[in-house]
Amino acid sequence: MIDPVGIQFPDLNLPPFPTKIKEDNGKLLILDSLRKKYLVLTPEEWVRQHWINYLIEGLGYPKGLFSLEKGLKYNQLSKRTDLVVFDRKGATYLLVECKAPTVKINQNTLIQALTYNKPLNCPHIILSNGIQHICMSFDEKKREFLQKSTIPKSP
Template sequence: MDSNLDQIQLPQLNLPHFEPQLLKKDGKLWIFDTLRKKQLVLTPEEWVRQHWINFLSIQLKFPKGLFALEKGLMYNQLLKRTDLVVWDKNGKPYLLIECKAPKVKLTQKTIEQACMYHKELKSPFLIISNGLQHICLSFDPKVEKFTQEKSFPEPPI
């Protein structure tokens, strides 16, 4: 590991701390993604996503085999990519997480963007997070409405 890593300040997030594998290469900082088993360029959004992967799998005991990263979906004839989707054991979307960089404020616009992805996936739960603030919503398909939740969903059964 490069000694220059000690000088890099990564933002503290409002998620449990973990010790990711970091690497400095080609003048960039990389983080090891334990799901894809490869090094990824460490962007602010990736920092948030990796914290969520760790939190869901280690703290909340979500099975890693149910995670999908950057799943492509069509919306208004454009290919969009979700940040993180957790499937249930029947292969249906269970939880959609839209990650933003810590500096990005969670506004109505960011919520609407996540809701567009949700419209295609129709997962029971949606989380929008910049790592500092998290909005957890549950979706009732009968009335097509979201309700804000005070806690995160349990792992799918």
């Protein structure tokens, strides 16, 4: 995809959507539809904005259940999640860990997401670089996350 200022962005394995991109002081910014503000357009942000759009427009997730860059503490370290979705009762439901399209989804990505998920306790996790997506759900009987072939339905 080529944005309005002529920069080429990688095509992702997610549905395209009408983005609002602008340039400010030499930096490209993308409109975050949830926070209603422009954010620096990094490759990771490109992936996150596509996931936000897909979950809302494609899968019917309610906008009000999203939390972006939720701060959390793990072993005295401050961390920020990319995207957390809550269920209608306020419990965490889905953690989406976004990487740049050039970053491979591997064991380190999984360990990072599972580390972030310890205090959150989301039953569903998605690891994505926009091209490759791994969806996992917690299996109560086996007491572990198992890979799934589908994205969790809207909470």
